[in-house]
Amino acid sequence: MSSRLILLLAALVMGTAFSFGQKPPATEAGVVMVWEGSVKSGSIEVSNGKPGRIILPKGGGKADGSKFAVSDNTRSLQVHISEAHLGIGPDPTIVHVRSDRFSFSFLLRDVNREYPVYLPQYKVAVSAAGDTRSYGEIEKAILERKTFTKVQQIEKEPETSFEAVAPQNKDMNVPIWLGIGRDMRMFDITEELQDVGQEGKVIRPKYASSGVRVEETKNNGAYIYVLGRGVGAKNNVSRRLDKGVLPIYHSELKDDDVVYNSISFVSFAGKSLTEATNKGTHYVVSDKHSYGRSFKDEHKAELEERMKTAYSFDEDMVLYSRTTIENTGRVPRYAWLKAPRPGTGWWYQKIHNYDEKTGFSSYTSSNNVFCISHLNGEPLPNEEVAILLKPGEKAEYDFFMPHSPISAEKAGLLAKQSFPQRLAESRKYWEQKLAAAGKLRLPEKRIEEMLQAGLLHLDLVTFGQGPQGTLSANVGVYSPIGTESSPIIQFYLSMGWFDVAKRALNYFLDTQLKNGFIQNFEGYTVETGAALWNMGEYVRYTGDSEWLQQSKARILKSCEYLMEWREKNKKEELRKKGYGMIAGKVADPEDHFHQFMLNGYGYLGLSRIAEALKNSDPELSARLGREAAAWKNDIRETVGALWGHSPVVPLGDGRWVPTLPPWAEADGPRNLYLKKETFWSHGTFTGADALLGPLYLVFCEVIDPQSPEAATLLDYHSELYYQGNSAFSQPYYSRHNWLQAKLGMVKPFLSTYYNTFSAHADRGTYTFWEHMYRLSAHKTHEEAWFLMETRWMLYMEDGDTLGLLKTIPRAWLEDGKEILLEGVKSYFGEVTAKVSSNVEQGFIEAAIDCPGNKKPRTVTIRLPHPENKRPAAVTGGVYDEKSETVTIKDFNGSARVRVTF
Numbered sequence: 001m002s003s004r005l006i007l008l009l010a011a012l013v014m015g016t017a018f019s020f021g022q023k024p025p026a027t028e029a030g031v032v033m034v035w036e037g038s039v040k041s042g043s044i045e046v047s048n049g050k051p052g053r054i055i056l057p058k059g060g061g062k063a064d065g066s067k068f069a070v071s072d073n074t075r076s077l078q079v080h081i082s083e084a085h086l087g088i089g090p091d092p093t094i095v096h097v098r099s100d101r102f103s104f105s106f107l108l109r110d111v112n113r114e115y116p117v118y119l120p121q122y123k124v125a126v127s128a129a130g131d132t133r134s135y136g137e138i139e140k141a142i143l144e145r146k147t148f149t150k151v152q153q154i155e156k157e158p159e160t161s162f163e164a165v166a167p168q169n170k171d172m173n174v175p176i177w178l179g180i181g182r183d184m185r186m187f188d189i190t191e192e193l194q195d196v197g198q199e200g201k202v203i204r205p206k207y208a209s210s211g212v213r214v215e216e217t218k219n220n221g222a223y224i225y226v227l228g229r230g231v232g233a234k235n236n237v238s239r240r241l242d243k244g245v246l247p248i249y250h251s252e253l254k255d256d257d258v259v260y261n262s263i264s265f266v267s268f269a270g271k272s273l274t275e276a277t278n279k280g281t282h283y284v285v286s287d288k289h290s291y292g293r294s295f296k297d298e299h300k301a302e303l304e305e306r307m308k309t310a311y312s313f314d315e316d317m318v319l320y321s322r323t324t325i326e327n328t329g330r331v332p333r334y335a336w337l338k339a340p341r342p343g344t345g346w347w348y349q350k351i352h353n354y355d356e357k358t359g360f361s362s363y364t365s366s367n368n369v370f371c372i373s374h375l376n377g378e379p380l381p382n383e384e385v386a387i388l389l390k391p392g393e394k395a396e397y398d399f400f401m402p403h404s405p406i407s408a409e410k411a412g413l414l415a416k417q418s419f420p421q422r423l424a425e426s427r428k429y430w431e432q433k434l435a436a437a438g439k440l441r442l443p444e445k446r447i448e449e450m451l452q453a454g455l456l457h458l459d460l461v462t463f464g465q466g467p468q469g470t471l472s473a474n475v476g477v478y479s480p481i482g483t484e485s486s487p488i489i490q491f492y493l494s495m496g497w498f499d500v501a502k503r504a505l506n507y508f509l510d511t512q513l514k515n516g517f518i519q520n521f522e523g524y525t526v527e528t529g530a531a532l533w534n535m536g537e538y539v540r541y542t543g544d545s546e547w548l549q550q551s552k553a554r555i556l557k558s559c560e561y562l563m564e565w566r567e568k569n570k571k572e573e574l575r576k577k578g579y580g581m582i583a584g585k586v587a588d589p590e591d592h593f594h595q596f597m598l599n600g601y602g603y604l605g606l607s608r609i610a611e612a613l614k615n616s617d618p619e620l621s622a623r624l625g626r627e628a629a630a631w632k633n634d635i636r637e638t639v640g641a642l643w644g645h646s647p648v649v650p651l652g653d654g655r656w657v658p659t660l661p662p663w664a665e666a667d668g669p670r671n672l673y674l675k676k677e678t679f680w681s682h683g684t685f686t687g688a689d690a691l692l693g694p695l696y697l698v699f700c701e702v703i704d705p706q707s708p709e710a711a712t713l714l715d716y717h718s719e720l721y722y723q724g725n726s727a728f729s730q731p732y733y734s735r736h737n738w739l740q741a742k743l744g745m746v747k748p749f750l751s752t753y754y755n756t757f758s759a760h761a762d763r764g765t766y767t768f769w770e771h772m773y774r775l776s777a778h779k780t781h782e783e784a785w786f787l788m789e790t791r792w793m794l795y796m797e798d799g800d801t802l803g804l805l806k807t808i809p810r811a812w813l814e815d816g817k818e819i820l821l822e823g824v825k826s827y828f829g830e831v832t833a834k835v836s837s838n839v840e841q842g843f844i845e846a847a848i849d850c851p852g853n854k855k856p857r858t859v860t861i862r863l864p865h866p867e868n869k870r871p872a873a874v875t876g877g878v879y880d881e882k883s884e885t886v887t888i889k890d891f892n893g894s895a896r897v898r899v900t901f
Contacts, residue, residue, distance in 0.1 A: 030129035042099030052080030103644030142654035182280030209477035228255035257329030286463035368405030438824035482527025487784035516561030525584030529601035536608020576641035578664030580634030593663035600700030662693035690721035691733035724755035732785035
């Protein structure tokens with residue numbers, strides 16, 4: 001087509017008078033579409049506008065209304081749209097292109113000559129009318145810019161690390177939670193530098209996440225205490241866990257020369273703390289004291305009965321704290337301290353007395369003692385004191401705080417307790433829990449400590465009665481949720497805590513409604529599918545046929561509920577718009593739609609149960625499997641239609657790619673504001689699309705991770721929805737971390753990994769917030785996904801293959817460093833692997849053992865040289881240079897690999 005002809009056609013579509021230079025009406029617009037390859041026919045549809053004429057070059061074919069048919073050598077056409085909405089805001093004009101080769105949609109207002117809509121996957125481009133360039137010329141101009149997507153830029157840079165990203169990311173101190181696990185009695189401790197308006201250290205005794213009501217305060221009890229001269233200009237408080245991992249709290253305050261080192265932990269008032277003496281709390285009672293649990297009528301009778309004895313504890317719970325005060329200077333210095341008192345600031349009315357003869361702090365209205373304070377083994381002489389210390393001299397301040405006020409008689413017995421003895425018992429108690437778990441020893445001490453501390457943090461808020469009772473795997477301040485408890489239970493499985501995981505799964509069966517619906521948390525409808533998925537995962541890990549048989553009737557009831565729910569949505573008017581897909585909400589926003597996350601989890605849960613029953617009930621397994629497959633096909637039918645209907649978006653390298661909305665009813669990504677609505681929530685515009693959206697179709701096995709569709713989702717999510725390759729708000733809801741690990745995208749995975757936890761977790765005590773702003777402390781859902789991320793980095797299953805060290809930092813294999821996985825659990829049973837780097841001597845070696853009967857057919861292990869060197873020889877397997885991976889086929893349960901450089 002000649003340039004003059006294209007200009008003439010542009011003039012024709014841009015104005016009604018067809019004269020050069022005339023401005024078209026504001027509501028009219030035209031575009032030119034050019035392509036490479038053969039297109040036979042197609043159609044143009046328009047939303048929020050009216051399609052005008054389709055203009056083809058002379059002899060190039062025929063156009064009839066919205067349809068066109070072109071000759072073999074035709075490579076372009078022009079489209080005229082009237083009544084177009086081109087301004088910023090909702091209800092924009094969307095052009096939908098359907099052809100025998102491709103279908104896609106674009107926002108008409110997005111089209112311009114300088115940055116054309118360039119879709120190399122379809123070999124098509126869309127530009128403003130009047131652009132005379134061919135597809136090849138447009139492509140050449142875009143590629144010559146040499147711009148990059150955010151992920152491409154990450155791939156060009158060195159691997160990141162905690163040290164590289166931490167200085168530029170948020171440092172999010174989190175209040176410490178102390179308890180003993182199983183028992184809902186907890187203590188929340190907040191330092192003066194962690195909370196807005198806080199002028200000292202505050203202790204809040206809690207039942208799970210609810211404050212302990214103290215009659216004298218007419219509210220939830222809270223106590224403030226002070227060490228040092230006060231809050232000044234310096235950030236002079238540092239915090240850590242005992243031995244780096246145990247839930248025993250160390251806090252150091254440096255007040256110039258005077259240093260205050262505190263150790264705090266929770267134990268019993270009289271009994272030794274052991275697994276046997278910890279009777280725990282019934283999960284119904286802990287649920288009552290946790291946020292979010294919605295008790296249905298069929299559960300309220302049990303709740304009422306349990307609450308009659310909810311506070312009848314066998315033994316008082318106590319916060320033990322010892323502060324060693326030392327003058328590190330060269331001259332005498334004063335130290336100051338204030339014993340705990342009710343309230344959170346100086347302005348609180350005094351409602352207590354302090355007895356200097358006993359060290360007892362108690363309420364004035366009764367004989368209720370809420371704290372006992374000693375200085376150097378004797379009662380503290382006043383509630384507030386100054387102590388002059390000579391250079392090198394130390395003082396020792398202890399306070400023991402019962403969870404609820406106690407009588408003077410009990411206080412007298414508590415005052416005689418030995419702090420060192422109770423501390424030793426507490427250490428032993430927590431260390432025994434770690435000893436029963438798989439071992440992960442890593443070159444990066446912070447990560448190794450976070451794994452161990454994280455397991456104990458999960459356990460700290462997993463409530464229930466022992467030794468066989470149902471457990472509630474709380475997600476921080478919230479009662480269990482089918483989705484958010486999933487990573488907690490799965491990390492328990494990974495570390496070999498099978499019994500704890502099973503009892504936590506029983507929670508969802510015990511709270512199941514009579515109709516099979518599993519729904520405990522504030523209207524979330526996604527729990528049933530997620531809970532069934534977890535049950536299937538449990539069977540994968542354990543092969544526990546006895547539990548499966550015992551639970552079969554209840555599990556099947558939930559499966560039937562999902563299938564009946566799905567049946568109600570098999571309506572012809574929903575074809576390609578949610579046919580056979582269930583509708584509901586998956587999180588806090590009231591978005592009751594045919595959501596992809598909801599249906600992904602539903603399909604995945606049904607599929608896993610079909611797999612779990614394959615040996616014990618093949619007929620039922622086949623029935624559930626057929627239903628799951630049909631569900632998957634229905635989801636994919638809707639997805640297939642939406643790929644062409646949802647508008648394309650630009651990437652950093654000049655490409656544009658198709659998108660998917662978060663649910664079947666939407667026309668495109670929600671945060672493009674195609675509709676007139678407001679939905680900003682939880683600190684972000686990206687929640688529905690990035691955190692709850694279509695990436696769950698990949699995670700839930702509806703879309704193949706290796707497919708072009710998965711790559712496209714990852715492309716535009718990475719470009720639009722992430723900062724530092726980390727999601728906003730609740731970043732661990734985004735599933736791009738899993739997909740990057742699955743695909744072996746080392747640098748992008750590590751960017752997500754380090755940027756997220758460095759900004760989200762306390763750098764001293766390793767606990768997590770719920771959000772990227774300081775809301776909801778000790779959020780174990782986020783922490784558990786971090787733990788599972790690390791698990792994926794270290795080992796990850798894929799069919800009959802076990803992949804080891806797929807996305808580890810190459811710095812972990814610098815000379816002399818070792819990685820050890822000992823007794824961790826997988827779909828293939830127990831896994832032990834030891835990797836030793838001797839690169840100074842020219843080799844890295846690995847030993848891999850899977851002693852169980854379920855061993856993988858193939859094992860892969862990635863052994864990257866820290867300086868990117870390529871090996872001269874490899875023994876023990878076949879080496880792939882691109883992925884730096886050794887593959888061991890026909891694995892017999894044991895392998896030895898050496899890579900020589």
